[in-house]
Amino acid sequence: MKELITSLANRYGVRDWKDLKAGQAACFVDSGRLRDCLRWLRDEAGYAHLSFATAIDQLERGVFTLTYALRNHERGHSLLVHSEIDRTRPVVDSIHRLWAQAWTYQREMKEWYGIDFPGSPRVDEEFVLEGWQGPPMMRRDFDSLAYSDATYAERPGRASSDPAEHMKRELYPEEQA
Amino acid sequence: MSDKHSIPGPLANEGLPLAERGLFCDAPPRQYQRANKITEAFWNWARAQSLWILGFGTGCGAIELRPLMTSRFDMYRYGIQPRPTPRQSSVFVIGGYASVKTLKRIVRSYEQMMGPKFVVALGSCTINGGMYWDSYNTIKRIDQYIPVDVYIAGCMPRPEALLAGFQELKRIIRAGRGEGQNEYARKFEWYKANQKQVIKDWNMPDYNW
Ligand code: SF4
Numbered sequence: 001m002k003e004l005i006t007s008l009a010n011r012y013g014v015r016d017w018k019d020l021k022a023g024q025a026a027c028f029v030d031s032g033r034l035r036d037c038l039r040w041l042r043d044e045a046g047y048a049h050l051s052f053a054t055a056i057d058q059l060e061r062g063v064f065t066l067t068y069a070l071r072n073h074e075r076g077h078s079l080l081v082h083s084e085i086d087r088t089r090p091v092v093d094s095i096h097r098l099w100a101q102a103w104t105y106q107r108e109m110k111e112w113y114g115i116d117f118p119g120s121p122r123v124d125e126e127f128v129l130e131g132w133q134g135p136p137m138m139r140r141d142f143d144s145l146a147y148s149d150a151t152y153a154e155r156p157g158r159a160s161s162d163p164a165e166h167m168k169r170e171l172y173p174e175e176q177a
Numbered sequence: 178m179s180d181k182h183s184i185p186g187p188l189a190n191e192g193l194p195l196a197e198r199g200l201f202c203d204a205p206p207r208q209y210q211r212a213n214k215i216t217e218a219f220w221n222w223a224r225a226q227s228l229w230i231l232g233f234g235t236g237c238g239a240i241e242l243r244p245l246m247t248s249r250f251d252m253y254r255y256g257i258q259p260r261p262t263p264r265q266s267s268v269f270v271i272g273g274y275a276s277v278k279t280l281k282r283i284v285r286s287y288e289q290m291m292g293p294k295f296v297v298a299l300g301s302c303t304i305n306g307g308m309y310w311d312s313y314n315t316i317k318r319i320d321q322y323i324p325v326d327v328y329i330a331g332c333m334p335r336p337e338a339l340l341a342g343f344q345e346l347k348r349i350i351r352a353g354r355g356e357g358q359n360e361y362a363r364k365f366e367w368y369k370a371n372q373k374q375v376i377k378d379w380n381m382p383d384y385n386w
Contacts, residue, residue, distance in 0.1 A: 129314065130278045131378030137313050145311040151375060153321045155305040 001025075004045060012037040016082075026080040031066070034083045035093040038068060042098055046072040047079055050098075053105040055113050059140040062087045064115060068095075085115070094120035112138035188383040201382040206362040209292055217353065224267065224293060224355075225256075225347040231266035232259040233286055236273020238299045241333050250336040257343055263289035268346070271319050273333070274302035274309045280316055281376050287323045288385040292358045295350065297342055299329040307332055321371045324357035 008014035008027065014037065016028040029037045041047040047070035056065040063084040070079045085092050094117035096103040106117040111127040114136035126132070135142050169176060187203040211217050234242065245252045246259065260266045263286045275283055287296070298319050301307035306317030319325060326349055329342040349355050361368060365384075373379050 128278075130281065131376060132314075133377050134313065142313070144313045147313045148311050148315075148317070151313075152306075152315070152317045153371070155318045158305045158310070 008037070008041075011040060020080075023076055024078045024080070026082060028082045028084075031083045031085045031092055034066070034068075034081070035095055035098070038070070038081065038095055039098055041070055041079070041081070046074055049073060050095075050102060051078070053095075053102060053109070055109045055115055057087075057113060057138065057140045058084075059087075064090055064113060066092060066109075066115075090115040092117060094118065094123075096120050112136055114139065190382050192379040192381055192383070202384060202386045203382075204386075205365050205384055206288070206358075206386070208359045208362045221351050221353055221355075225350040228255075228257045228268045228295075228343060228346065229260045229266045230257060230268040230270050230297075231263055231286060231290065232261050233263075233269070233282070234272050235275055235279050235283060236271070236300065236302060237333055238270070238272025240272075241299070241336060241339060242270065242272065245336045245339055250340065252340065252343070255340070255343060255347075263287075264291060266290055267294050269294065269296045269323075271296060271298040271303050271323075271325075273300040274307060274312075274315050275319060276312075276314050277316065277375050277377075278314075280322060280372070281381075283319075284322060284372055284376075285381060285385045293350075293355060294358050295326045295346055295355050296323060296357055297327045297329065297346060298325045299331070299334050299339065299342070301330060301332045304328055304330060316375060322368060322375075324360045324368075326355055326357050 005014075005017050005027075008017075008029075012029055012033045014027050014029045017025060018027070019025045049071040051069040051071055053066070053068045056067065058065055064087055066083045066085065068081045068083075070081060071077070072079070083092075090113065092115060094102070094106055096106065096117075096119075103121045103123070106120045107123050107125065107127050109115045110117065110120075110123050111129060111132075117123050129137075134147055137144070137147075188205055190198045190201055190203060193201065212220065230242075234240075242259070244250055245257075252258070257268075267290070269283075269287055269290060271283065287294070296319075298304070302309055302315070303319040303325070306312075306315070309315040310317060316322065327342050327346045329338050331338055334342070346355075369383060
């Protein structure tokens with residue numbers, strides 16, 4: 001494992017290696033070197049399997065964290081490769097030529113977060129939404145409640161109550177007095 | 178059931194490409210013409226005895242139909258059974274929350290059902306949004322988009338509640354108060370406007386018959 005960490009650091013400037021638990025680690029790489037790094041991991045280091053790819057909106061820091069989960073089946077080891085991109089310019093290299101299935105994840109990230117992967121097949125098509133015209137809805141600055149209130153008709157008279165308080169009132173009315 | 182018999186104008190079907198518009202029906206739905214009192218009463222009795230529900234599970238509620246179908250609660254003894262296509266069904270069970278994507282299929286299926294048709298809506302999601310009250314993609318009350326005859330409250334309602342709901346529906350039908358289909362025809366433009374307001378990519382005929 002030591003060698004892997006050093007060669008990743010030397011070749012691609014990979015840093016912040018962290019063993020999360022037995023058989024799982026995480027590391028960080030700059031987005032510009034992400035694709036090369038993943039290619040090397042796949043071809044030279046045995047991390048041949050892409051389990052999933054996803055994004056995390058770090059609104060406070062103004063970045064999206066991309067996460068690629070790779071697995072080395074021979075060694076029984078998983079590696080989470082993180083990378084960050086600017087929230088205002090969310091473009092990153094597509095890896096659909098490394099793992100063909102990646103285009104699905106990329107299409108998902110395009111629709112949900114507005115992260116673009118130029119060249120990825122069908123990346124601009126709708127993924128789970130249909131006829132959606134609002135902003136990417138998984139971005140944390142998207143106000144779901146406001147959108148829902150403005151878009152969908154509501155039945156008047158809806159009220160909410162704190163479950164604990166409500167059950168106390170219902171079950172032990174004598175204690176309330 | 179009908180009061181006035183007017184023939185509304187043809188539908189524009191603007192969601193369809195020009196070349197396809199001629200292929201689809203452009204007539205809006207019409208109200209049901211009642212037969213004479215005795216015949217109608219007999220028909221209503223017969224309708225209430227054979228509720229055929231559309232096998233289209235929307236939302237979590239579809240899961241609750243399974244125990245209803247199987248031996249423990251056995252809805253067949255009440256003349257209720259699922260059918261595979263809208264054309265063969267008379268009852269549409271909206272099984273809970275409806276996303277906009279599902280709503281599109283709900284509208285389509287509802288319009289394809291033969292009259293007289295009835296809608297049972299289960300779960301708080303269909304009534305006031307339930308726990309999807311702040312969802313960006315889920316409607317908050319189904320009766321804005323299709324008419325509803327019976328609501329069954331709960332999250333999820335138990336099979337017993339569903340059976341009670343179906344008995345209520347039978348009473349409504351026998352009393353000749355199952356007016357959903359006529360209401361849909363009467364307020365067709367209102368329903369359409371509501372549907373189109375949320376279904377932004379309207380690419381089907383205005384009336385899917
Ligand atoms: S009412 Fe509850 S069970 Fe029914 S669809 Fe909504 S969340 Fe699901």
